[in-house]
Amino acid sequence: MSEQYLAASYLCSVADLVPGSGTAVIKDGEQIALFYLPSHEPCLYGIGNYDPIGGANVISRGIVGDHGGELVVASPLYKQHFSLRDGRCVEEPDITLPVYPVAIVGDQVVIQD
Amino acid sequence: MEDKNDKIVIIGNGMVGHHFATTLAAQTDNNADILIIGEESRRAYDRVHLSELFADKSPEDLSLGPENEYENLGINVSLGTPVVSLNPNARQLTLADNTRLSYDKLVLATGSYPFVPPIPGNDQPGCFVYRTIDDLDAIRAAAEHAKTGVVIGGGLLGLECANALKNLGLDTHVVEFAPGLMGVQLDPAGSDVLREHIEDLDVTVHTDTATQEIVASDTALTLRFANGHELTTDLVVFSAGIRPQDQLARDAGLEVGPRGGIVVDEHCVTSNADILAVGECALYDNRIFGLVAPGYRMAEAAVATICDRDESFKGADMSTKLKLLGVEVGSIGDAHGSAEGSLAFTFNDPVKNIYKRMNVSADGRFITGAVLVGDTESYDKLLQYYLNKLPLPDSPESLLVAAGEANTLSADLLPDSAAVCSCHNVTKGEIVGHVAGGCVELAELKATTKASTGCGGCAALLKSVFDTELEAQGIAVDKSICEHFPYTRQELFHICQVEEIRDMPTLLSKHGQGLGCDICKPAAASIFASLYNDYVLETKHVGLQDTNDHMLANMQKNGTYSVVPRIPGGEITPDKLITIGQVAKRYDLYTKITGGQRIDLFGAHAHELPLIWRELIDAGFETGHAYGKALRTVKSCVGSTWCRYGVQDSVGTALTIENRYKGLRSPHKLKLAVSGCTRECAEAQSKDVGVIATEGGWNLYVGGNGGMRPRHANLFATDLDDETLIRYIDRFLMFYVRTADRLQRTSVWLESLAGGLDYAKEVVIEDSLGIGAELEAQMANIVGTYQCEWKATIEDAEQLKRFRAFANSDEPDPSVRFVRERDQKRPARSEEIINLAVKE
Numbered sequence: 001m002s003e004q005y006l007a008a009s010y011l012c013s014v015a016d017l018v019p020g021s022g023t024a025v026i027k028d029g030e031q032i033a034l035f036y037l038p039s040h041e042p043c044l045y046g047i048g049n050y051d052p053i054g055g056a057n058v059i060s061r062g063i064v065g066d067h068g069g070e071l072v073v074a075s076p077l078y079k080q081h082f083s084l085r086d087g088r089c090v091e092e093p094d095i096t097l098p099v100y101p102v103a104i105v106g107d108q109v110v111i112q113d
Numbered sequence: 114m115e116d117k118n119d120k121i122v123i124i125g126n127g128m129v130g131h132h133f134a135t136t137l138a139a140q141t142d143n144n145a146d147i148l149i150i151g152e153e154s155r156r157a158y159d160r161v162h163l164s165e166l167f168a169d170k171s172p173e174d175l176s177l178g179p180e181n182e183y184e185n186l187g188i189n190v191s192l193g194t195p196v197v198s199l200n201p202n203a204r205q206l207t208l209a210d211n212t213r214l215s216y217d218k219l220v221l222a223t224g225s226y227p228f229v230p231p232i233p234g235n236d237q238p239g240c241f242v243y244r245t246i247d248d249l250d251a252i253r254a255a256a257e258h259a260k261t262g263v264v265i266g267g268g269l270l271g272l273e274c275a276n277a278l279k280n281l282g283l284d285t286h287v288v289e290f291a292p293g294l295m296g297v298q299l300d301p302a303g304s305d306v307l308r309e310h311i312e313d314l315d316v317t318v319h320t321d322t323a324t325q326e327i328v329a330s331d332t333a334l335t336l337r338f339a340n341g342h343e344l345t346t347d348l349v350v351f352s353a354g355i356r357p358q359d360q361l362a363r364d365a366g367l368e369v370g371p372r373g374g375i376v377v378d379e380h381c382v383t384s385n386a387d388i389l390a391v392g393e394c395a396l397y398d399n400r401i402f403g404l405v406a407p408g409y410r411m412a413e414a415a416v417a418t419i420c421d422r423d424e425s426f427k428g429a430d431m432s433t434k435l436k437l438l439g440v441e442v443g444s445i446g447d448a449h450g451s452a453e454g455s456l457a458f459t460f461n462d463p464v465k466n467i468y469k470r471m472n473v474s475a476d477g478r479f480i481t482g483a484v485l486v487g488d489t490e491s492y493d494k495l496l497q498y499y500l501n502k503l504p505l506p507d508s509p510e511s512l513l514v515a516a517g518e519a520n521t522l523s524a525d526l527l528p529d530s531a532a533v534c535s536c537h538n539v540t541k542g543e544i545v546g547h548v549a550g551g552c553v554e555l556a557e558l559k560a561t562t563k564a565s566t567g568c569g570g571c572a573a574l575l576k577s578v579f580d581t582e583l584e585a586q587g588i589a590v591d592k593s594i595c596e597h598f599p600y601t602r603q604e605l606f607h608i609c610q611v612e613e614i615r616d617m618p619t620l621l622s623k624h625g626q627g628l629g630c631d632i633c634k635p636a637a638a639s640i641f642a643s644l645y646n647d648y649v650l651e652t653k654h655v656g657l658q659d660t661n662d663h664m665l666a667n668m669q670k671n672g673t674y675s676v677v678p679r680i681p682g683g684e685i686t687p688d689k690l691i692t693i694g695q696v697a698k699r700y701d702l703y704t705k706i707t708g709g710q711r712i713d714l715f716g717a718h719a720h721e722l723p724l725i726w727r728e729l730i731d732a733g734f735e736t737g738h739a740y741g742k743a744l745r746t747v748k749s750c751v752g753s754t755w756c757r758y759g760v761q762d763s764v765g766t767a768l769t770i771e772n773r774y775k776g777l778r779s780p781h782k783l784k785l786a787v788s789g790c791t792r793e794c795a796e797a798q799s800k801d802v803g804v805i806a807t808e809g810g811w812n813l814y815v816g817g818n819g820g821m822r823p824r825h826a827n828l829f830a831t832d833l834d835d836e837t838l839i840r841y842i843d844r845f846l847m848f849y850v851r852t853a854d855r856l857q858r859t860s861v862w863l864e865s866l867a868g869g870l871d872y873a874k875e876v877v878i879e880d881s882l883g884i885g886a887e888l889e890a891q892m893a894n895i896v897g898t899y900q901c902e903w904k905a906t907i908e909d910a911e912q913l914k915r916f917r918a919f920a921n922s923d924e925p926d927p928s929v930r931f932v933r934e935r936d937q938k939r940p941a942r943s944e945e946i947i948n949l950a951v952k953e
Contacts, residue, residue: 055671057929062631065631069627077660
């Protein structure tokens with residue numbers, strides 16, 4: 001982790017996250033939806049906040065769950081599910097959200113540069 | 114169809130005429146110009162349930178189909194002016210006002226008229242017939258000053274009429290010329306048992322009694338009988354049978370039967386090829402079919418004839434099951450066992466006063482008829498054996514004495530041609546087809562086929578056929594809410610209640626698996642809220658909340674939110690209106706009046722929500738729960754306070770109701786309304802709970818719905834005082850909250866309850882489950898723990914963090930763009946966003 005830490009940028013603090021739910025951050029104009037699942041390994045996931053189906057930046061406000069064992073978030077607009085691990089849309093596999101290398105280091109949420 | 118735009122005229126706007134017109138109009142290949150002419154001033158109504166007008170139904174309740182049905186189907190209607198003559202050669206009709214109409218095809222659905230025996234004095238004041246709503250209105254008016262009423266006629270209609278008189282509070286007598294009641298449908302022993310039942314209800318029965326004369330005095334009428342006795346009464350109703358209304362056809366020279374009835378062939382065509390006849394006015398195979406189901410079959414055959422399809426009416430079974438004065442009576446096929454060599458099984462229960470008889474063929478192999486009095490539980494099964502000529506089981510007596518489940522015929526025994534629902538003519542084969550086509554919900558099957566939506570008598574058989582077929586096709590019906598819980602919402606509700614589970618991790622670890630999902634999480638959140646009314650954004654609940662609950666606002670298409678403050682009953686002061694205006698101006702919100710008498714403010718960024726709410730709360734507003742599956746609005750009219758017609762204070766009651774139930778979380782949204790008089794300006798009959806003022810209090814309606822699946826509410830209870838009204842609503846809503854499926858509105862829930870509306874009435878009004886007090890206590894807890902969620906939110910600094918667009922910036926989402934239209938903002942469309950970017 002220490003190498004990663006050296007090559008990473010600060011996004012927000014762990015206290016800014018909501019356990020079991022999502023939070024959005026913005027980095028160089030890009031919107032990232034962070035999901036914090038304290039009982040999972042890894043416990044933090046970052047995917048694109050833009051829902052290309054609904055056409056709005058809302059993914060961080062979706063409900064997190066599992067779908068056949070895969071961690072997913074349901075878009076709050078039209079409820080399509082996106083994988084937290086690879087960003088792929090369950091209902092429309094041609095659509096994939098970007099995935100971001102985020103991690104928790106101490107009490108900080110960081111992204112690898 | 115021979116020609117496009119054929120002019121089809123229907124004479125008679127009764128049940129069968131109505132069925133013909135709507136069926137024809139709904140044919141996709143039909144381009145006909147349809148006109149239906151009714152003699153009565155009312156649109157077609159349900160004549161079968163006429164006596165309920167004296168119980169709890171209004172004339173509107175009896176109307177067939179929605180009010181605008183004809184308009185929607187493009188059917189023209191003429192009401193209140195009878196047709197007086199028909200000229201088949203010129204294909205022309207003349208109405209009583211001398212209007213002349215021409216037709217290409219004419220359908221006679223003139224029905225029947227009541228037979229009044231030729232008794233001297235039968236036409237004086239105080240003598241009535243029983244056929245139309247107007248007849249009933251006249252009887253009702255006369256009954257206001259009457260103590261005693263006599264029905265002449267002890268047949269099916271006579272007893273139905275006796276029920277009506279009894280409902281009017283009259284000391285009721287039935288006078289029958291023949292030796293027994295319902296002599297056509299029942300054998301003498303059955304007749305006797307029915308008589309005992311009816312006499313137990315304080316209706317006096319005079320059989321073998323011929324009325325010779327009716328003599329009027331100043332104050333009453335006296336019936337003089339052939340046996341020398343006399344009976345004095347205030348009013349007399351003749352209900353001694355019906356005669357086909359064939360006068361028009363007769364005058365026009367069409368062939369009629371020796372005892373009346375317009376002669377038709379199996380295509381319902383009369384002796385004139387351009388004229389058809391259907392229903393009780395038509396005579397097929399020398400028989401009149403005086404029941405509604407055969408009438409409908411004739412109407413369908415006539416539609417097929419008009420549309421050049423080959424479908425025929427070849428008679429119909431006249432078996433019938435009904436409740437007369439609350440007594441169950443059934444008659445199947447050859448009830449009297451008059452066929453040669455016919456054998457009879459009989460069963461008598463002198464304690465409960467039940468009589469059953471089953472007639473079998475001389476070889477003992479088939480049922481030929483049956484009589485049931487006092488208990489018709491075995492009717493459906495006997496009827497299926499009879500109609501389908503099923504061979505009798507080894508111990509045929511079991512068909513008469515079996516109880517409960519055993520009375521439902523095993524669906525395997527039925528051939529595909531068996532009619533499961535005779536009201537709508539749905540066969541087993543059709544049900545099998547729907548299941549094979551992917552239908553796995555009974556409610557969906559009922560909606561598409563209409564099966565069991567007529568008299569409802571086939572409900573148990575329908576379910577049995579449906580379940581058997583699902584099983585046969587290897588379809589397991591999984592009622593689980595989602596992959597994480599093997600339970601329905603109702604079961605989860607009970608689990609949480611009994612085990613006092615208050616959070617999702619506990620519920621998942623004890624009864625589910627995995628993390629949960631966007632189906633079970635909001636359902637669990639709703640259950641916790643209904644049970645415990647905790648603050649919905651508590652840390653342990655926040656991740657469970659659906660899109661709108663999550664931010665206590667309604668997400669719009671561009672990710673911004675709309676805000677709806679509560680305006681109870683739609684009543685608002687000028688100062689509060691000004692506050693809303695000021696807030697909308699300050700945050701540049703698009704404003705629109707909602708259908709629920711509130712104001713919706715659109716286009717707020719997430720971070721603006723707490724700021725907006727602080728201003729609204731400071732001005733005395735509370736959250737409107739527009740974002741929740743919860744009580745939304747209680748719409749009202751101004752009521753007796755202002756309106757010249759209002760009879761009660763509808764606004765005051767709406768305020769009481771809205772303030773009582775605000776914050777109640779439920780399986781789906783709840784919309785209520787209160788109208789101050791029967792003009793119903795608040796549209797309460799389209800609401801989950803509707804309250805309409807009467808002179809004597811409030812009428813309560815339930816299960817109404819607007820929107821995608823409109824449904825007229827059902828009358829639930831009448832003339833309630835304020836306290837009872839609230840008690841019933843408490844119980845009704847909490848029973849719904851406890852037992853409905855997720856996202857199931859009260860309308861669908863009511864229909865899905867086994868036993869439907871009547872069952873809901875039993876639970877709520879009669880407290881048949883003994884849970885009334887518990888439901889009330891549960892509601893009292895919700896009412897007592899109400900808090901405005903927005904007030905709690907803006908007072909909690911931790912919560913406010915959640916409303917930032919980004920955890921690492923105080924800026925709003927830069928991608929959200931608006932443009933102006935009609936002096937307000939609206940979300941920019943994608944091409945407009947590109948243009949805006951280019952300009953910048």
